[in-house]
Amino acid sequence: MLKKVLWIAAACAAVLVALAVSRSLDFDKPVEPAQEPAPAVEAPPPAPEPKVEVAPPPPPAPVQVTPEEQQIEDDAAATGMTTIEPDPPAEAPPT
Amino acid sequence: MGAYGLRGGRIGRCLALASLAPLALGEFALAQPQSPPVLAIPPAAAPAPAPVEIPALTPEQAQVALKALRDADLHGLQPKAYAPEGLAEAAALTTAQQAALTEGLIRYAHDVRVGRMEPDKFPSLWQVRPAAYDPRPELAKALAEGRLQAWLDSLPPRYSGYAALKRGLVRYREIAAEGGWNTIAEGPKMELGASDPRVAALRARLAVEDPQVAATGGAVFDKPLQEAVIRAQRRYGLKPDGVVGNNTLAYLNQPVGQRILQIIANMERWRWMPATMPATRVQVNAGAAIVTLFRDEKPVLSMKAVSGKPGDETPMLVSSIHSVVINPPWNVPSGIAQRELWPKERANPGYLARNGYRIIPVEGGQPRLQQASGDQSALGRFKFDFDNPFAVYLHDTPSKGGFDLYARQASHGCVRVEKPRALAEALLNGDTTWTTEAIDKQLEGDKTVRARLSTQVSVYILYWTAFGGADGQMHFRSDPYNWDRELLQRVGVLASGTKV
Incomplete structure (x- = not known):
């Protein structure tokens, strides 16, 4: 009984x-509530980079023509330049 | 027979006698159908034009017409041949003036489109000829549709070669208007380092045509002057050695008027050309002895040539290369045999045998000669066959030294080419039978074979003595056949006997 009471x-x-x-x-x-992240401290705008003089892009290198290719061009002219010239510009007023 | 008649000596100068040639159509011969050759046929007499009702020109159209006719000299034509005299641009035209202006337009349109040569005035060797052209229907349509200016602009040849000559004509007329150039006295050769009182005159002369040359300078032949001489020699097709001898002087001393006439003659020839050309073709300039192969409109191969000598001129013609003959024999034309080979045999018995000729009896006639194929064959290792009434063709030669010359008119009318192997490979490109190895193998022996092209390649044998070069300058040649003079006389620009 005592045991029961003790339990x-x-x-x-x-x-x-x-x-x-x-x-x-x-x-x-x-x-x-979840804590809002602290607002980021706005970083000062980056200082403008010192202006560097940028050279204009080099002109496209002239197409290298070998002496043999040049000779073919010269010879082609000598045998008659038979490429067709572009159309003349369209006339403005009708005639 | 006239100078340009089809006399025996001119036909068959390099006679192929293809039907007689014992060509071994062996394992490589391809029996392929041949498309008809592109051969310029002399146009038949133009049929009488159908009557065409040409509308009266409006005042605006009359002004356009008058301007075009008065500017005919830009095309090397003579304005007075077309523009009626006494017409004021702003004035209203009488019926008679309208008719005269319309007739002038018709004549101008014809001449600027197809040239001034009457069809029956073409020498037989000039087989590049325009088709008959009647401008009346086109003129009537252009007037009715209000597009006279556009139609006039469409008439001249559209080739850049013609446009270059047109620009050259303006330039050389300006030079003439400014007094032309002074002749330089003959004398010792002028070359780098030389001090010669004529150097100043040389400098001034070169400066007229060459914008890179300063007209004034010292009396010493310096490096820039040497470079200018080399450029000039290239423009004249001379050996570019920078040394001014009497030959170079002779070219420099041609008067500017001569150059203008050369330009006009060559502009006339451009009008005989077809309106368009196949993208792949072989072009030959017999006057400059140059051959170029164009593929897809681009020049891909060029080489020196040797064309016919005066008296055995290479004809102007259009045809199609249908086959390449490897190891061709040479069937000697009877004229060449009689004039050149039989006399050698008589002078040196055994000459024919030593040079590979065999005598083929002909029943009831003179025996003919045939030179065997091989290294000593006059046709070399390659022959490029195309149909034409003159039996001329392109071929190889064992005489390679001829290509080192700068005046290369030395053949009997055929065109010897400097790089026959390269030309053969280019023409046979894509043919699975005629690979490089197969050609090599064939060349190991002397057996003759005919390789037919799966697609025929047009060949244009032309004659240019003035042309715009790739450097933008006018180039001139010497008119080795005197065909410029012949042409200008036939179209009435020169009186007969005038020296061009």
């Missing part, structure tokens, strides 16, 4: 301890 008392004590612990943990406290 009940121990159980009650355990419940009381648990209650005390839960209270100390503030389980019923509302959850705080």
Whole structure:
């Protein structure tokens, strides 16, 4: 009988301890909203880079023509330049 | 027979006698259908033109017409041949003036489109000829549709070669208007380092045509002057050695009027050309002895040539190369045999045998000669066959030294080419039978084979003595056949006997 009473008392004590612990943990406290990230400190605009004189892009290198290719061009002219000239510009007013 | 008649000595100068040639049509010979050759046929007499109702010119059209006719000299034509006299641009035209202006337009359109040569005035060797052209229907349409200016602009040849001559004509007329150039006295050769009182005159002469040359300078023949001489020699087709001897002087001393006439003669020839040409073709300038192969409109191969000598001129013609003969024998034309080979045999018995000729009896006639194929064959290792009434062709030669000359008119009318192997490979390109190795193998022996082209390649044998060069300058040749003078006389620009 005594054993039973002791078990009940121990159980009650355990419940009381648990209650005390839960209270100390503030389980019923509302959850705080997540903290907004701190606004980033706006960095000052980067200092303008010192202006470097940029050379204009080099003109396209002239097409290298070998002496043999040049000779063929010269000979082609000598045998008659038979490429067709582009159309003349369209006339403005009708005639 | 006249100078340009089809006399025996001119026909068959390099006679192929293809039907008689014992060509071994062996394993490589391809029996392929031949498309008809592109051969300029002398146009038949133009049929009488159908009557065409040509509308009266509006005042605006009359102004356009008058301007075109008065500017005919830009095309080397004579304005007075077309523009009626006494017409004021702003004035209203009488019926008679309208008719005269219309007739002038018709004549101008004809001449600027197809040239001034009457069809029956073409010498037989000039087989590049224009088709008959009657401008009346086109003129009537252009007037009715209000597009006279566009039609006039469409008439001249559209080739860049013609446009270059047109620019050259303006330039050389300006030079003439400014007094032309002074002749330089003959004398010792002028070359780098020489001090000669004629150097100043040389400098001034070169400066007229060459914008890179300063007209004034010292009396010493310096490096820039030497470079200018080399450029001039290239423009005249001379050996570009930078040394001014009497030959170079002779070219420099041609008067500017001569150059203008040369340009006009060559512009006339451009009008005989077809409106378009096949993208792949072989072009020959017999006057400059140059051959160029164009593929897809681009020049891909060129070489020196040796064309016919005066008296055995290479004809102007259009045809199609249909086959390449490897290891061709030479069937000697009877004229060449009689004039050149039999006399050698008589003077040196055994000459014919030593040079590979065999005598082929001909029943009831003179025996003919055939030179065997091989290294000593006058046709070399390659012959490029195309149909033509003169039996001329392109071929190889064992006499390579002829290509080192700068005046290369030395053949009997055929065209000897400097790089026959390259030309053969280019023409046979894509033929799985005639690979480089197969050609090599064939050349190991002397067996004759005919390789037919799967696609015939047009060949144009032309004659240019003035042309715009790749350097933008006018280039001139010496008119080795005197065909410029002949042409200008036939179209009435020169009186007969005038020296060009």
